[in-house]
Amino acid sequence: MIDLHTHSNFSDGSDSPSELAAKAHQLDLHAIALTDHDTTASHDEMAEACASYDLELVPGVEISLLDAAFPRYLDDTTPVARGVHVLAYFLPLDVQHPVQVQLARLRQDRAERNVRLVARLRDAGFDRLTLDAVTSRAANVEGVGRPHFAAAMFELHPEIVGERTPATWSHVFADWLGASGRAYVPKTTLTLESFLDAAKGSGTVFSIAHPLLNYLPDYSVTSIHEQMPAILASLRARGVAGVEAYYGGTTETTRALMVKLTRDAGLIPTGGSDYHGLFKEDVSLGVGHSGDLRVPDEILDELRAAR
Numbered sequence: 551m552i553d554l555h556t557h558s559n560f561s562d563g564s565d566s567p568s569e570l571a572a573k574a575h576q577l578d579l580h581a582i583a584l585t586d587h588d589t590t591a592s593h594d595e596m597a598e599a600c601a602s603y604d605l606e607l608v609p610g611v612e613i614s615l616l617d618a619a620f621p622r623y624l625d626d627t628t629p630v631a632r633g634v635h636v637l638a639y640f641l642p643l644d645v646q647h648p649v650q651v652q653l654a655r656l657r658q659d660r661a662e663r664n665v666r667l668v669a670r671l672r673d674a675g676f677d678r679l680t681l682d683a684v685t686s687r688a689a690n691v692e693g694v695g696r697p698h699f700a701a702a703m704f705e706l707h708p709e710i711v712g713e714r715t716p717a718t719w720s721h722v723f724a725d726w727l728g729a730s731g732r733a734y735v736p737k738t739t740l741t742l743e744s745f746l747d748a749a750k751g752s753g754t755v756f757s758i759a760h761p762l763l764n765y766l767p768d769y770s771v772t773s774i775h776e777q778m779p780a781i782l783a784s785l786r787a788r789g790v791a792g793v794e795a796y797y798g799g800t801t802e803t804t805r806a807l808m809v810k811l812t813r814d815a816g817l818i819p820t821g822g823s824d825y826h827g828l829f830k831e832d833v834s835l836g837v838g839h840s841g842d843l844r845v846p847d848e849i850l851d852e853l854r855a856a857r
């Protein structure tokens with residue numbers, strides 16, 4: 551069993567890389583990828599900890615990019631490029647490399663988004679919320695993300711968002727922070743194509759994170775059958791190698807369907823839990839949301855072969 555999608559406190563997870571590696575070792579994972587958002591700053595600590603356990607580490611990152619090929623609609627007639635999360639494995643770690651230059655740009659976009667998001671929330675009545683209050687919940691200033699906003703909103707404004715539970719946490723994203731939320735501020739300005747271009751020849755292998763969350767938020771089997779094949783074909787044509795078909799937030803039935811469609815499209819079904827520690831209390835390392843996620847070791851062999 552392996553887990554190719556996890557977060558540390560270098561982005562919006564709560565465990566340090568060392569704590570994460572220790573948990574992966576206890577679980578007896580055969581390999582892990584640490585895929586912090588828009589940064590590989592966590593790699594060195596993770597590599598050292600994994601080496602001490604003889605646990606294989608796959609270098610990785612989760613990037614926020616725009617896909618204009620499958621827009622989302624602001625209303626019946628206004629399309630905008632869709633923000634999607636993309637996992638990149640075996641990427642160059644040298645800060646001079648064009649891939650890392652693009653990551654630095656994404657972190658800058660994130661910082662600017664965070665300033666605008668604070669302003670929108672304050673205008674909407676979260677007047678005790680400040681950028682400092684949000685940032686103080688993150689271990690890495692460059693890794694501040696919406697879960698840190700959510701945590702601050704619960705602590706400072708329970709009269710608006712209620713007491714923090716997994717259900718109210720989801721509501722904060724639905725009502726305020728998510729793409730349909732009242733305070734949503736798009737973060738990404740880079741396109742999928744431009745990022746893939748920067749990575750040409752570098753051996754980086756791309757897989758689309760949580761494809762349903764990105765492309766079909768209703769998750770229904772009918773929508774998957776109707777819409778996913780065209781999405782997968784387009785992703786493959788644009789140079790993406792895999793899709794996260796074994797996603798820890800979906801049911802076994804959905805995963806099996808996604809694995810089949812991914813294979814049919816000639817893509818690698820990758821997998822991971824999207825573990826965030828206390829920032830996603832209902833998701834467990836390795837085994838995901840419902841506890842029955844099992845990502846086969848062989849998937850990693852396929853990813854390696856795609857370098």
Ligand code: AMP
Nearest residue numbers: 562587694695696697720723724728737
């Ligand atoms: P950001 O990187 O700031 O755009 O925040 C993205 C992160 O917010 C994701 O990786 C999740 O951890 C979290 N997130 C996004 N949407 C939701 C949601 N609907 N429910 C819970 N967490 C979410």
Ligand code: ZN
Nearest residue numbers: 557562587826
């Ligand atoms: Zn996250």
Ligand code: FE
Nearest residue numbers: 612635759760
């Ligand atoms: Fe994600």
Ligand code: FE
Nearest residue numbers: 555557612824
């Ligand atoms: Fe993630």
